[in-house]
């Protein structure tokens with residue numbers, strides 16, 4: 001369109017595209033997208049002169065002769081160093097792309113971390129669990145997920161030795177022990193997979209019930 005706008009040829013043109021969303025975006029003359037604004041401006045310039053342009057949507061792979069050929073040429077153009085795509089990238093696109101890169105890096109680093117407990121309880125670093133529990137229960141479950149509770153870690157602040165399990169007396173007392181090893185823990189909790197246990201609503205309710213029944217809730 002830039003070429004046409006620069007050198008009027010006294011002809012009418014039909015621009016065929018399989019991008020319906022682009023055509024819908026072009027309908028909005030108030031669009032703030034700089035790419036849409038540029039196309040609309042060029043279209044206005046063209047239609048003020050000798051040329052007339054019409055946009056037409058064609059479904060991709062609609063069996064139209066030459067469609068594949070045009071598709072191949074467009075793909076070749078992407079790798080042509082003489083054609084700059086820089087002008088086609090908007091600030092929003094760049095921001096979205098940067099966000100994707102950071103998120104990918106975050107996920108990769110999360111998967112490499114050494115805290116296996118945390119990794120099991122939150123396999124995807126970016127997943128946001130909707131809040132559905134009362135605030136106090138949510139705090140308790142988050143402490144359980146992190147693996148750091150008053151019960152298992154407060155000795156660090158008081159210069160004491162790690163406490164044994166208050167339920168079975170085992171000296172190896174961790175959140176993992178409490179949920180998965182302790183003989184006093186209900187079997188359906190103890191035998192569940194950790195990521196299921198800490199992410200499934202029914203299982204979370206069972207953990208809260210177990211903590212209440214054993215009066216450990218207030219010490220988490």
Ligand SMILES: [Zn+2]
Nearest residue numbers: 165167168182
């Ligand atoms: Zn125990």
